[in-house]
Amino acid sequence: xxxxxxxxxxxxxxxxxxxxxxxxxxxxxxxxxxxxxxxxxxxxxxxxxxxxxxxxxxxxxxxxxxxxxxxxxxxxxxxxxxxxxxxxxxxxxxxxxxxxxxxxxxxxxxxxxxxxxxxxxxxxxxxx
Numbered sequence: 001x002x003x004x005x006x007x008x009x010x011x012x013x014x015x016x017x018x019x020x021x022x023x024x025x026x027x028x029x030x031x032x033x034x035x036x037x038x039x040x041x042x043x044x045x046x047x048x049x050x051x052x053x054x055x056x057x058x059x060x061x062x063x064x065x066x067x068x069x070x071x072x073x074x075x076x077x078x079x080x081x082x083x084x085x086x087x088x089x090x091x092x093x094x095x096x097x098x099x100x101x102x103x104x105x106x107x108x109x110x111x112x113x114x115x116x117x118x119x120x121x122x123x124x125x126x127x128x
Contacts, residue, residue, distance in 0.1 A: 039053070
């Protein structure tokens with residue numbers, strides 16, 4: 001699967017995915033409750049999700065696209081680094097450039113992650 005090679009900075013752009021399918025899954029999951037620690041298999045239809053947390057939702061959406069991302073917001077941040085995905089600037093979150101980005105918020109001095117979202121063309125894709 002080809003990687004997007006972005007400019008240096010933060011957050012990380014991700015693999016190329018079918019944006020229409022990803023957004024269809026996101027919209028199909030509308031109304032899904034947030035529950036810390038809740039996960040879902042990518043085989044579950046979006047309208048059948050019971051509850052899910054932020055990293056589980058990112059993992060769910062990306063695994064449905066064939067991206068082998070791990071679970072857990074901190075682990076997802078580390079996965080991006082291990083995959084060699086480059087950081088882009090925070091300003092990149094508002095770009096309309098068809099690049100799917102994973103943003104981790106906030107990253108504290110201890111490098112811990114509090115929340116993780118996907119961003120596409122200025123639109124956040126998240127569970128909350």
